[in-house]
Structures are given as structure tokens and as C-alpha cells.
Amino acid sequence: MKHISRRFEKNDILRIVRALAIVRPSFIALQMPMTEEDEVFVEKCFQRSLIELDKLVSFSGTPTVAWRRTGEICLVGPEFCMLTGWEKEELVGRRKYIYELFENQSVVEYWENFANHAFENTTQSVYSHCVLLKPSGAPVPCTFCFSIRRDIMDLPSLVIGQWLPLL
Numbered sequence: 001m002k003h004i005s006r007r008f009e010k011n012d013i014l015r016i017v018r019a020l021a022i023v024r025p026s027f028i029a030l031q032m033p034m035t036e037e038d039e040v041f042v043e044k045c046f047q048r049s050l051i052e053l054d055k056l057v058s059f060s061g062t063p064t065v066a067w068r069r070t071g072e073i074c075l076v077g078p079e080f081c082m083l084t085g086w087e088k089e090e091l092v093g094r095r096k097y098i099y100e101l102f103e104n105q106s107v108v109e110y111w112e113n114f115a116n117h118a119f120e121n122t123t124q125s126v127y128s129h130c131v132l133l134k135p136s137g138a139p140v141p142c143t144f145c146f147s148i149r150r151d152i153m154d155l156p157s158l159v160i161g162q163w164l165p166l167l
Contacts, residue, residue, distance in 0.1 A: 007104065012104060015108045016111045019111040020115065023114070023115050023118045023119065026118070026119050030153055031153075046151065053158075054075055057075065057077040058077075061079060062162045063080035063082070064077040065161050067098045067161070069114075069156045069157055072095060072097055072098075073096050075092065083132070083165060084135075084140055085136070098159075103131040103132075103139060106130035110130065113126045114126075125146065126147075127143070127145045128146075129141070129142070129143050129166075130142055141165070142163040142166060146161040147159070
């Protein structure tokens with residue numbers, strides 16, 4: 001939350017908080033009955049999904065990133081690193097969040113889109129525009145789509161995003 005309060009205006013913070021307030025009750029309701037064994041099993045399934053997704057991303061030529069529902073980046077394709085100038089080591093395993101790579105308006109729109117689609121089953125992918133930020137802060141205008149994968153408890157767990165630069 002420090003990141004949000006330092007970087008965003010009050011109106012944008014309110015929009016993000018409203019979006020999170022939409023999904024929070026569903027997350028709580030679905031997580032309440034889970035036991036510790038359930039949580040361990042879900043995490044093992046998540047890790048297995050990352051292994052399978054890593055193979056798929058290696059065959060794809062599209063800039064791809066996978067992150068947890070919290071935004072924590074778990075997997076980065078080499079094409080994404082080429083597009084943005086970020087090193088894979090800077091993004092994976094260092095608790096870097098996908099929204100830290102977006103400019104402000106893109107962060108707000110991402111959370112609003114995520115909230116609208118996190119628990120609906122009618123949309124396979126969400127399409128949008130965003131501006132990614134290079135490590136230098138230089139903007140990279142893109143169009144992107146993301147898909148939300150659910151775990152065995154029907155909770156959104158893994159988000160897979162793919163980008164194409166706007167030339």
C-alpha cells in the first residue's frame with residue numbers, strides 16, 4: 001500500500017479501493033472454509049501451473065508475464081524483458097508487482113478490469129490498453145490482454161498477461 005499512497009492521487013486511490021472492495025467479500029467467503037491442507041494443495045497446484053506455463057511461454061514469441069491475484073510477478077517471458085528493458089531477475093523472486101510496471105492510469109484501469117472479471121465466467125480474456133514503464137521510467141504504450149485462471153476452490157489465482165507494443 002505504500003507504493004499506492006506515494007504514487008497516486010486521492011481520486012485514483014479511491015478508484016482502486018472501490019475496485020478491490022468489489023472482490024474482497026468473495027475472496028473472504030471462498031477462503032474461510034479452507035483448511036491449511038487445502039491452502040498447501042492450492043499452492044502446489046499453482047506451482048505446477050507455473051511449470052506448465054513456463055514451457056508454453058518458451059514456445060511463444062509474445063511478451064508474457066504471469067502473476068498472482070495480488071499482482072506479485074511469478075513468471076516472465078524473455079520477450080517481455082526485451083520489450084520493457086527489465087531484467088528477469090529484477091522481476092521474479094523479488095516480490096515485484098505487475099502494477100509497479102504500469103503508469104498510474106493503467107494501474108487504475110487494471111484493478112477495475114480485474115474486479116469486474118475476477119469472478120465472472122463469461123469472459124475468457126480481458127483486452128485493454130496500458131502504458132508499461134521501463135526501468136528508466138520511459139513509457140511503452142501497449143495493448144494487452146489478460147486471462148484469470150482459477151484454482152480448485154474456484155478462487156482467481158493466476159493471471160496471465162500478454163502485450164503487444166503500439167508503434
